[in-house]
Structures are given as structure tokens and as C-alpha cells.
Amino acid sequence: MTKxxxxxxxxxxxxxxIQTAFLIIWLDPMALRLHSVCGxxxxxxxxxxxxxxxxxxxxxxxxxxxxxxxxxxGTLVLVGAILGxxxxxxLCPFGLLQDLAAKIPVRKFNLPQWFGSIRYFVLLAFVLxxxxxxxxxxxxxxxxxxPSGALEGAVPNMLAQAVxxxxxxxxxxxxxxxxxxxxxxxxxxxRFWCKLCPLGAIFGLxxxxxxxxxxxxxxxxxxxxxxxxSCKIGIKPNLESNHTNCIRCLxxxxxxxxxxxxxxxxxxxxxx
Amino acid sequence: MPGGAPGLxxxxxxxxxxxxxxxxxxxxxxxxxxxxxxxxxxxxxxxLLAAGALLYIGLFRTLKVQNLPLEKMTQYPKAxxxxxxxxxxxxxFDITLGGLVKxxxxxxxxxxxxxxxxxxxxxx
Numbered sequence: 001m002t003k004x005x006x007x008x009x010x011x012x013x014x015x016x017x018i019q020t021a022f023l024i025i026w027l028d029p030m031a032l033r034l035h036s037v038c039g040x041x042x043x044x045x046x047x048x049x050x051x052x053x054x055x056x057x058x059x060x061x062x063x064x065x066x067x068x069x070x071x072x073x074g075t076l077v078l079v080g081a082i083l084g085x086x087x088x089x090x091l092c093p094f095g096l097l098q099d100l101a102a103k104i105p106v107r108k109f110n111l112p113q114w115f116g117s118i119r120y121f122v123l124l125a126f127v128l129x130x131x132x133x134x135x136x137x138x139x140x141x142x143x144x145x146x147p148s149g150a151l152e153g154a155v156p157n158m159l160a161q162a163v164x165x166x167x168x169x170x171x172x173x174x175x176x177x178x179x180x181x182x183x184x185x186x187x188x189x190x191r192f193w194c195k196l197c198p199l200g201a202i203f204g205l206x207x208x209x210x211x212x213x214x215x216x217x218x219x220x221x222x223x224x225x226x227x228x229x230s231c232k233i234g235i236k237p238n239l240e241s242n243h244t245n246c247i248r249c250l251x252x253x254x255x256x257x258x259x260x261x262x263x264x265x266x267x268x269x270x271x272x
Numbered sequence: 273m274p275g276g277a278p279g280l281x282x283x284x285x286x287x288x289x290x291x292x293x294x295x296x297x298x299x300x301x302x303x304x305x306x307x308x309x310x311x312x313x314x315x316x317x318x319x320l321l322a323a324g325a326l327l328y329i330g331l332f333r334t335l336k337v338q339n340l341p342l343e344k345m346t347q348y349p350k351a352x353x354x355x356x357x358x359x360x361x362x363x364x365f366d367i368t369l370g371g372l373v374k375x376x377x378x379x380x381x382x383x384x385x386x387x388x389x390x391x392x393x394x395x396x
Contacts, residue, residue: 035364035365035368035369036361036362036364036365037361037364038364045368046368053364053365053367053368057367057368058364058367061367061372062363062367064374065367065372065373065374065380066374066378067335067363067380069330069360070326070327070329070330070333070360071326071327071330071331071360071361071364072330072364073326074322074323074324074325074326074327074328074329074330075323075327077319077322077323077326078320078323078324078327080319081316081319081320081323082320135374136373206319208312209312209315209316209319210316211316211320213312265312265313265316
């Protein structure tokens with residue numbers, strides 16, 4: 001029991017460092033360019049430093065080609081079924097960017113809980129339906145409006161074009177607008193993009209059924225509501241510890257009675 | 273405790289049920305479904321199996337693509353147009369470069385020739 005608690009404490013204390021370590025992996029330090037391998041995080045393959053292919057980009061393009069993306073769906077189901085929302089909290093580079101932006105000392109706003117459901121609409125409409133019906137060149141196809149693509153793909157490529165003295169090709173207006181709103185949003189709202197992220201929508205579905213989950217011990221919980229205050233997403237972890245919006249940052253485990261911990265399906269434990 | 277340990281008592285009770293004796297498989301599934309945590313565990317295993325199956329299919333399937341630059345398509349009759357079979361991993365690599373497009377005829381066209389270099393930048 002003591003060992004487990006210390007592991008959680010280590011994870012929460014070093015979350016930024018863990019995210020940074022994974023960022024190095026996603027940024028292709030060995031110049032491997034493994035673009036035939038499906039990644040598991042929201043990181044655009046148009047980025048000159050992307051190691052893996054973006055799973056959302058694969059879903060969009062395969063949908064446009066009317067093909068079922070077996071590898072991408074298999075990878076997402078596998079990772080989701082093992083880790084669930086831990087991917088968003090600990091692995092995602094765009095999540096790291098948001099966590100850093102949240103450190104800017106300005107007043108933070110909370111969005112209502114239902115706002116997180118918009119990402120399912122984003123997934124179904126912009127990632128799957130629009131590319132399937134109108135092809136990848138439709139202006140509302142997700143890749144055409146993706147803020148990650150704007151930041152990691154368009155900006156470096158524009159800089160490269162400017163340095164080379166070539167004509168700088170700007171992304172479309174809608175993409176710039178979405179990017180601007182996302183950047184402003186992530187300063188004023190904790191994990192703003194996570195409430196719209198189609199990849200987070202997929203991983204969120206696995207939160208309740210993943211191998212590792214958040215375990216609430218009702219006998220220990222005193223309903224002190226420290227977890228309510230510490231949750232940056234606005235969930236009430238002692239009531240719904242494996243909520244679909246949860247990114248599993250593990251901040252809710254910091255309460256004194258240690259009522260919430262990490263459980264796994266191999267042990268005889270209750271998932272709240 | 274009257275009747276011994278609760279676990280043993282449950283075991284005894286379940287063995288007296290008709291289903292346990294005659295339909296052990298159905299009874300086993302029913303037992304899994306009785307508690308939420310067991311349902312979750314069951315779903316997790318199903319998801320892991322599904323993921324394995326999807327990856328297995330994805331890694332071994334091939335996709336048929338037309339391998340001729342778009343401008344040369346009209347020069348060849350459909351029967352003589354070169355066709356290429358690529359793996360799904362190769363298809364993923366191609367889409368990261370905007371290298372695959374869907375034709376009006378329903379087929380998939382590779383936008384670069386086998387001898388040519390693919391585009392270096394994503395079209396988005």
C-alpha cells in the first residue's frame with residue numbers, strides 16, 4: 001500500500017518531466033521518421049520533427065479513401081484498453097503545451113461539464129463524416145482546421161519557406177481562427193483543447209474499461225471534496241472517478257485520506 | 273460464523289443451482305455478468321482481443337492502388353493501367369505525404385510514380 005502511494009506521488013510530482021520525456025520521443029530525436037507507424041498522441045505528421053503518424057490524421061484520410069483503418073483503430077483500442085485517459089495526462093505533447101500555458105498567471109475559467117461532449121461531435125463530424133462524404137479536400141475536414149497541424153506543421157513549414165526565400169504559404173483562415181481560439185482558450189481554461197479533442201474522446205471512452213483505472217475506496221473517502229477542487233477538468237472524482245472527460249493527471253489522489261488510487265483489473269478491486 | 277466462511281457458503285449455494293450443473297459455460301458467463309467490476313473486466317479482455325485482431329488484420333492486408341500519375345491516367349485503358357498492392361503501413365506512410373487520393377471511379381490512386389520521389393510536405 002505504501003509502495004503504491006509513493007508511486008502515485010512520484011507520478012504526480014514529476015508529471016511535467018514525464019510529459020517532456022515523451023515529447024522528446026514524439027519529436028524524433030533519432031530522425032527515424034516512422035510515418036508508417038500509427039502514433040498514439042495528438043501530434044501532426046506534417047511537423048518536420050514528427051516520429052509517428054497522427055492517429056486522427058490516419059482516421060481522416062482513411063475515411064476519405066473509404067477504407068477501414070485497421071492498424072489505427074487497433075492501436076487506439078489497444079492503448080486505450082490498457083491506459084485510457086493516462087495518454088492525455090502523461091503522454092500527449094499538446095497536453096503538455098496546455099499545461100504550460102495554464103501556468104500563465106491569469107484568471108482561469110471553468111467550462112460546464114457538457115462542453116466535453118462536443119469532442120464526440122468533432123470526432124463524428126469533422127474526423128469521420130465530412131471526409132467520408134466530401135473527401136479530404138473539404139474545408140471542414142479535421143486536418144484542415146486542426147490546431148496541432150497549424151502549430152506543428154504550418155508554422156515550421158512557413159518558417160522554412162521564409163528562410164529559404166520561397167513564397168510563404170499561409171494556412172486557411174479557418175485553421176488560423178481555430179488555432180487562435182485554442183491558444184487563447186488554453187491560457188484561460190485548463191486543458192481547453194482536451195474538451196474538443198477527438199483523440200481524447202476515443203481514449204475517454206476506455207476510462208471505465210481500461211486495465212489501469214482510478215480506484216475509489218468508499219470506506220476511506222470522507223467527502224472532503226479536495227479532489228473536486230484539485231481536478232482541473234471540473235470532474236467530481238469521488239463521485240465519478242473514471243469519467244470520460246478524465247485525463248488521469250492524478251491530481252485527485254492528493255487528498256489526505258488517499259481515497260483514490262490506481263487500480264488494475266488483475267487485482268480484485270472495485271472500479272468505483 | 274454460522275455455515276462457515278461466506279465464500280464457501282456461496283460456493284455451496286451456486287453448486288446446488290441447476291444451471292451450474294447442466295450449463296457450466298452459460299452459468300460461468302452469468303457469474304461474470306453479475307457484478308459490474310466483472311463486466312468491466314470482461315469488456316477489457318474483449319477490447320484487448322479486438323485490438324489484437326484489428327492489428328493482425330491491418331498488418332497482413334494489402335490495398336490495391338493505381339500506380340500512375342493522374343495526368344497519364346487517360347492515356348492508358350483501364351485494363352492496362354499499372355496496379356500496385358501496398359500494405360496498410362505503406363498506405364499510412366503515403367497519406368502522411370498526401371500520396372493517396374480517391375478516384376471518382378471508386379479506386380485509390382497513388383499520386384506519385386514508383387520511380388519518383390514522394391512529396392516532402394503534407395498538403396494540409
